[in-house]
Amino acid sequence: MASTIRVRATANGETTEVQALIQHPMDSGFVKDAQGQLIPAHFIQRLTFEHNGKSVFVANWGPAVSKDPYIKFAFKGANKGDELKISWVDNKGASDSTTAKIQ
Amino acid sequence: MRARFAISLASAVLLLGAFAVIVRAAPGADAVDPAADAKAFRDYFVKRFPNVKLEDFVNGPYSMNEDMRRQWQEKEEFPPYEFALEAGKEMFSKPFKNGKTYADCFENGGIGIRQNYPYFDAKEGEVITLELALNRCREANGEAPLSYVKDDMASLTAYMAFTSRGKPFDIKIPNDPRALAAYENGKRYFYTRRGQLNFSCASCHVQSPGERLRAETLAPALGILNAMPIYRSEWAGMGTISRRFVTCNSQTRAVPEEPQSEDYRDLEYFLSYVSNGLPVAGPGARP
Numbered sequence: 001m002a003s004t005i006r007v008r009a010t011a012n013g014e015t016t017e018v019q020a021l022i023q024h025p026m027d028s029g030f031v032k033d034a035q036g037q038l039i040p041a042h043f044i045q046r047l048t049f050e051h052n053g054k055s056v057f058v059a060n061w062g063p064a065v066s067k068d069p070y071i072k073f074a075f076k077g078a079n080k081g082d083e084l085k086i087s088w089v090d091n092k093g094a095s096d097s098t099t100a101k102i103q
Numbered sequence: 104m105r106a107r108f109a110i111s112l113a114s115a116v117l118l119l120g121a122f123a124v125i126v127r128a129a130p131g132a133d134a135v136d137p138a139a140d141a142k143a144f145r146d147y148f149v150k151r152f153p154n155v156k157l158e159d160f161v162n163g164p165y166s167m168n169e170d171m172r173r174q175w176q177e178k179e180e181f182p183p184y185e186f187a188l189e190a191g192k193e194m195f196s197k198p199f200k201n202g203k204t205y206a207d208c209f210e211n212g213g214i215g216i217r218q219n220y221p222y223f224d225a226k227e228g229e230v231i232t233l234e235l236a237l238n239r240c241r242e243a244n245g246e247a248p249l250s251y252v253k254d255d256m257a258s259l260t261a262y263m264a265f266t267s268r269g270k271p272f273d274i275k276i277p278n279d280p281r282a283l284a285a286y287e288n289g290k291r292y293f294y295t296r297r298g299q300l301n302f303s304c305a306s307c308h309v310q311s312p313g314e315r316l317r318a319e320t321l322a323p324a325l326g327i328l329n330a331m332p333i334y335r336s337e338w339a340g341m342g343t344i345s346r347r348f349v350t351c352n353s354q355t356r357a358v359p360e361e362p363q364s365e366d367y368r369d370l371e372y373f374l375s376y377v378s379n380g381l382p383v384a385g386p387g388a389r390p
Contacts, residue, residue: 006185
């Protein structure tokens with residue numbers, strides 16, 4: 001299966017701008033399906049961006065984050081060609097990770 | 104008493120006869136001329152929005168509102184329909200159980216052909232939309248049909264639209280009374296008021312494009328199908344043309360028809376025809 005993470009990281013002088021899109025249902029646990037049954041909560045709990053083994057962005061998420069979330073942030077200290085590792089873990093223990101080269 | 108009754112009955116019959124003549128005369132006086140319709144349709148929008156470039160109408164609300172356009176342009180750097188596009192590409196190339204693929208059902212292997220749909224099939228005598236063609240392709244190859252409104256169907260049409268981006272719509276109405284009747288039916292559907300709110304499609308998308316409907320900006324009818332299928336943030340997912348029609352109907356509190364009903368297909372035929380020459384812009388992203 002294709003990765004659930006899309007990343008684009010561009011070095012812009014001192015800072016590196018990172019954009020990412022993650023495919024995930026992010027069910028809040030409060031929504032019912034067509035049969036009237038509650039859809040159990042299913043959401044990303046921890047999202048991590050690592051550069052050279054050091055976390056540059058960590059998010060502790062809950063059920064209030066939207067489906068297929070989009071993230072944008074910038075950090076200092078990376079160069080073009082460096083690798084950025086992105087990973088997430090959800091409340092059901094599922095996870096995914098990918099790496100992207102900074103452009 | 105009986106004589107008077109007979110007279111009034113006779114005059115009623117006469118009156119009915121006269122009425123029938125008028126009704127029959129009407130279509131003759133107002134012959135179906137799709138080319139003139141399309142020109143009038145386009146001229147109306149061009150005149151009403153002189154600052155909007157013709158090919159920009161396919162961008163719907165973004166052609167009407169500068170602030171929305173900027174937000175959209177930023178979003179397009181990382182478009183929300185990307186996952187659907189990738190899923191569609193994968194599905195499109197994956198063979199059916201009998202070894203055939205979608206490409207075998209379409210000319211040019213299904214690549215770059217979105218602008219030719221819907222078309223009028225002379226053999227079947229009906230309008231064939233891309234969604235219908237995809238499901239017929241599945242059924243012909245022994246696969247279960249897909250839901251017309253979202254998910255897999257939207258992913259497939261997203262991929263097919265993507266491979267056709269920029270190509271101008273090229274809908275043909277053959278000189279066949281059945282094709283003209285389908286076009287007329289679609290046009291009638293577009294302009295007929297219905298539902299508890301008594302809106303026609305045209306009430307919003309011809310009379311009021313660019314105006315606000317609650318928090319939304321209404322899209323112009325010209326080029327409205329060129330960006331289909333769309334990712335709507337409101338839906339948190341993709342939707343096909345069928346989904347758009349069904350939702351429009353229920354929002355005006357009318358009873359929606361079944362997806363890909365004859366009326367909906369004729370409507371798509373009409374709307375696509377009057378947008379001829381405008382480029383395919385799908386898949387699109389809408390708020």
